[in-house]
Amino acid sequence: MNLALAAQSGFGKSAKTQEVVEKNAPDYDHVVVLDFKDEYRGLVKADIMKWWITGPKEMRWQKSQWSAFIENNKKVVLARHNALNEADWREVAATVIAAARDLGDVLIVIDEAHFVAPQSGATPPAVKGLATTGRGEGASSIWVTQRLAEMEETVLAQCQSRLLGGFESSADLDKVARIVEYPEKLHNPQAGKVPNSPEELQPLDDSGTKAKGGLVQALRKFEDNNGNTVGSEWIYSDNTGERRRMDTRGMFDDMQSEHYGAQGKKIEV
Numbered sequence: 001m002n003l004a005l006a007a008q009s010g011f012g013k014s015a016k017t018q019e020v021v022e023k024n025a026p027d028y029d030h031v032v033v034l035d036f037k038d039e040y041r042g043l044v045k046a047d048i049m050k051w052w053i054t055g056p057k058e059m060r061w062q063k064s065q066w067s068a069f070i071e072n073n074k075k076v077v078l079a080r081h082n083a084l085n086e087a088d089w090r091e092v093a094a095t096v097i098a099a100a101r102d103l104g105d106v107l108i109v110i111d112e113a114h115f116v117a118p119q120s121g122a123t124p125p126a127v128k129g130l131a132t133t134g135r136g137e138g139a140s141s142i143w144v145t146q147r148l149a150e151m152e153e154t155v156l157a158q159c160q161s162r163l164l165g166g167f168e169s170s171a172d173l174d175k176v177a178r179i180v181e182y183p184e185k186l187h188n189p190q191a192g193k194v195p196n197s198p199e200e201l202q203p204l205d206d207s208g209t210k211a212k213g214g215l216v217q218a219l220r221k222f223e224d225n226n227g228n229t230v231g232s233e234w235i236y237s238d239n240t241g242e243r244r245r246m247d248t249r250g251m252f253d254d255m256q257s258e259h260y261g262a263q264g265k266k267i268e269v
Helices: 013-027 041-045 062-072 086-101 127-139 152-156 170-179
Strands: 002-006 029-033 051-052 075-080 106-110 138-145 159-163 219-225 229-238 243-247
Touching: 013 029, 013 041, 013 106, 013 138, 029 062, 029 086, 041 051, 041 075, 051 062, 062 086, 075 086, 086 106, 086 127, 127 138, 127 152, 138 229, 152 170, 219 243
Parallel strands: 002 138, 002 159, 029 075, 029 106, 051 075, 106 138
Antiparallel strands: 159 229, 219 229, 229 243
């Protein structure tokens, strides 16, 4: 399966990705997380995966070296060294993906996927191949991005399932509209209540039941008194027609790993 997992910055995207990886890692012989910003150390500290910094030396590794490395380590987070720019990282990622695809039962997670599979036309063949023919090789993939508008169309079109959070950019919302079968405005946290939306995408009220009929509330993000994100709402959809709304509040209560992604400080104006 190919899963597109996307939301704007600050919506809890990397935390949700970590939860999905933790949940699915036991089902695969190999797992590779291409970690652009070194946000998934929690998976390593929880002893779910191993960790390796990926820098100029690893840029020179051939496909065979990466195959041996992944085979020996089984499940690994590859964190980008800050000496590698976006183009360097794309080159490394393409080689890693080509190597991992040969190993069969593998889950490949591409963080900040708009750098690895950009809409500009610079997407390497091995990366496109993961989306288009990877399933036949036993490879599954998760494409994680905060900028859907900058993602390669071919890759997104080949994602059989989607887990999407909030977007306020019109360019990103336009991209959402191309890949879902319900009103894209549901993904705009500023949209309020959205008409002509599927009833099953209503959020739960305080009693744990869904409203019947009427307008559907757009996705929401929840913060504590200090402005820290404590949860957010997402919509899962796939090519079988399944659609459901998810709320990540309390998600960490059931996780083994702690999330270390930085939220940044608020700016008072």
